[in-house]
Amino acid sequence: MKIWLDGGLQDSGSARVSVLDHGLTVGDGVFETVKAVSGRPFALTRHLDRLARSAAGLGLPEPDRDEVREACAAVLAADPMPLGRLRITYTGGLGPLGSDRGEHGPTLLVALGETGRRPDSTAVITLPWTRNERGALTGLKTTSYAENVVALARARERGGSEALFANTVGRLCEGTGSNVFVVLDGEIHTPPVASGCLAGITRALTVEWTGARETDLPFDVLERAEEVFLTSTLRDVQAVHRVDGRELAGAPGPVTAKAMRIFDERAGDDLDP
Numbered sequence: 001m002k003i004w005l006d007g008g009l010q011d012s013g014s015a016r017v018s019v020l021d022h023g024l025t026v027g028d029g030v031f032e033t034v035k036a037v038s039g040r041p042f043a044l045t046r047h048l049d050r051l052a053r054s055a056a057g058l059g060l061p062e063p064d065r066d067e068v069r070e071a072c073a074a075v076l077a078a079d080p081m082p083l084g085r086l087r088i089t090y091t092g093g094l095g096p097l098g099s100d101r102g103e104h105g106p107t108l109l110v111a112l113g114e115t116g117r118r119p120d121s122t123a124v125i126t127l128p129w130t131r132n133e134r135g136a137l138t139g140l141k142t143t144s145y146a147e148n149v150v151a152l153a154r155a156r157e158r159g160g161s162e163a164l165f166a167n168t169v170g171r172l173c174e175g176t177g178s179n180v181f182v183v184l185d186g187e188i189h190t191p192p193v194a195s196g197c198l199a200g201i202t203r204a205l206t207v208e209w210t211g212a213r214e215t216d217l218p219f220d221v222l223e224r225a226e227e228v229f230l231t232s233t234l235r236d237v238q239a240v241h242r243v244d245g246r247e248l249a250g251a252p253g254p255v256t257a258k259a260m261r262i263f264d265e266r267a268g269d270d271l272d273p
Contacts, residue, residue, distance in 0.1 A: 001078075001079055001111070001112070001113075002074070002075060002078035002079060003015045003075065003109065003110065003111045004071035004072075004074055004075050004108070004109065004110040004111075005017070005107075005108070005109050006107060006108060006109075007067075009074055009075070009078060012111070017107060017109065018094055020094050020095065020096075020097070020102075021091055021092075021093060021094060021095070021107055022091055022092030022093060022094070022095035022101060022102070023089065023091025023092060023093075023107060023143050024091075025095065025097055026095075026098075026099055027142065027143050027144035027145075027146075028058065028060075028091060028092035028095070028099075028101070028143075029058075029060075029089060029090060029091030029092060029107075029142065029143035030051060030054035030055050030057075030058060030060065030089075030090050030091075030140065030141055030142050030143065031051075031087065031088060031089045031090065031141060031142075031143055032047040032048075032050060032051045032087075032088045032141065033085055033086070033087055033088075033233050033234065034047050034072070034085075034086040034087075034088065034233065035083070035084075035085070035086070035233050035234060036076055036081070036083070036084035036085070036086045036112065037082075037083060037271065038080075038082060039076045039077065039080045039081070039084075040076070040271050041072055041076065041086055041271070041272075042233075042267065042271050042272075043201050043205070043271075043272060043273060044069070044072065044272055045272050046201045046204070046272075046273075047088070047201060048063070048065050048068060048069070050141060050199065050201065051063055051068070051088060051090060051141075052065070053140075054140040054141045054142060055090060057137070057139070057140040058092075058137075058140065058142065060090065060092060060106055061105070061106060063090050063106075063108070067108065068088060068090075068108065068110070071088075071108065071110040072086060072088070072110055075110050075111065075112045076112060079112050081112075081114045082114075083114070083115055083116065083117065084112050084113065084114055084115060085112065085113045085114075085115045085234060086110070086111075086112050087109075087110070087111050087112070087113070088108075088109075088110050089107075089108075089109040089110075089111075089143065090106055090107070090108055090109075091106060091107045091109075091143065092106060092107075093105050093106045093107045094107075115234060118234065118235050118236070118238055119238070120238065120239055120252055120260070121238065121239040121240065121241040121251040121252055122160070122161045122162065122230070122238055122239070122240060122241065123159055123160040123161065123240070123241060123242040123243075124155065124160045124161070124162045124163065124164055124175070124228075124230070124240050124242070124243055124244075125154065125155050125158050125160045125162075125163050125164070125243075125244055126163070126164050126166075126219070126222065126243065126244055127151055127154070127163050127164065127165050127166075129147070129151065129165065130165060130166050130167055130168050130173075131165045131166070131167045131168070131173045131174065131195075131196040131197070132167070132168055132196065133167040133168060133169070133173070133194065133195055133196030134168070134196075135196075138196050139193060139196070139197075139198060139199060141198060147176075148176035148177060151163040151165070151176045152176045152177075155176075160242075162175045162176060162177070162178055162230060163175060163176050164180055164222070164243075166219035167195050167196045168196075170218060170219050171191065171195050171216055171217060171218060171219060172191050172195065172217040172218065172219050172221055172222070173191055173195045173196050173197050174191065174195075174196070174197035174198060175230060175232075177232055178200070178230040178231060178232040178235060179191075179197055179198070179200040179202070179203035179230065179231045179232065180228065180229075180230055181206070181212060181228070181229050181230070181231065181259075182217065182221055182222070182225035182226075182227070182228050183225060183226045183227035183228070183229075183253065183255045183256065184221070184224075184225060184226065185226075186226070186255060187213065188210055188211070188212035188213065188255060188259065189212065189213050189214075189215040189217060190203065190206075190207065190212055190213075190214060190215070191214070191215070191216070191217055192214040192215070192216060193214075194216075195216065200231060200232060200233075201233060202231040202232055202233055202235070202236060202237070202263075203231050205263065205266070205267070205273060206231050206237060206259060206263060209262050209263060209266050210258075210259050210262055210263075212259075222243045222246075223243075223246065226253065226255075227239070227240075227248060227251065227252070227253035227255055227256045228240040228243060228248060229252070229256045229259065229260075236260070236263055236264070236267070237256070237259050237260045237263045238260075239251040239252030239253070239256045239257075239260070
């Protein structure tokens with residue numbers, strides 16, 4: 001495997017990031033996960049736009065988009081595969097052991113791993129912990145991901161592949177690495193970005209392509225929604241067949257199945273929508 005690190009390709013066995021990199025010591029970094037289909041990235045422009053927004057939110061210098069595109073192309077060319085997870089990581093670079101940043105400039109790392117198509121439906125759990133819709137990192141895709149690691153481990157222990165958060169005022173927010181949609185009276189709804197959720201790339205495309213409504217939803221909507229589905233870079237649109245102990249028989253339901261079909265068709269027509 002080849003990895004792009006600070007200006008060029010390196011073998012994965014020899015590529016090294018300093019133990020003093022701020023992304024390691026204090027989680028001072030941002031990232032994007034991009035789906036790669038037959039060696040070509042999907043929605044890369046949208047991902048680079050969000051990478052830049054996240055970097056600005058942390059006060060990091062704006063990433064050089066031409067370099068990031070070059071890095072992605074080089075990594076994809078070095079390891080062709082049918083379906084890949086392209087990971088772009090951009091950190092504060094070398095720094096002191098405290099929260100203050102150093103002066104060495106940021107670190108750029110791009111890596112690729114093979115993945116497979118997700119099942120058409122999955123099980124999820126709800127969490128007792130909340131997302132903070134008013135936090136300094138709200139809406140930023142940062143490497144400070146430990147909260148998601150803990151929540152996802154809890155989901156795995158309970159037979160789920162994802163865990164869903166409310167925000168601090170009891171409204172439906174998001175999953176650990178996905179956005180959530182519900183079907184009510186045949187209409188698709190998803191929490192607004194103001195809920196504290198990440199502005200997901202697949203979420204935005206799903207809203208555009210299906211006409212889904214952004215709606216402030218109570219967390220207990222999951223107990224009565226006719227259908228529930230998730231969106232994310234590697235899930236695309238994925239139905240939910242169980243929320244905690246509640247079974248949603250026949251998942252994917254008709255509305256979700258249509259959303260899945262629309263997404264597959266539109267994404268197949270344009271790899272950089």
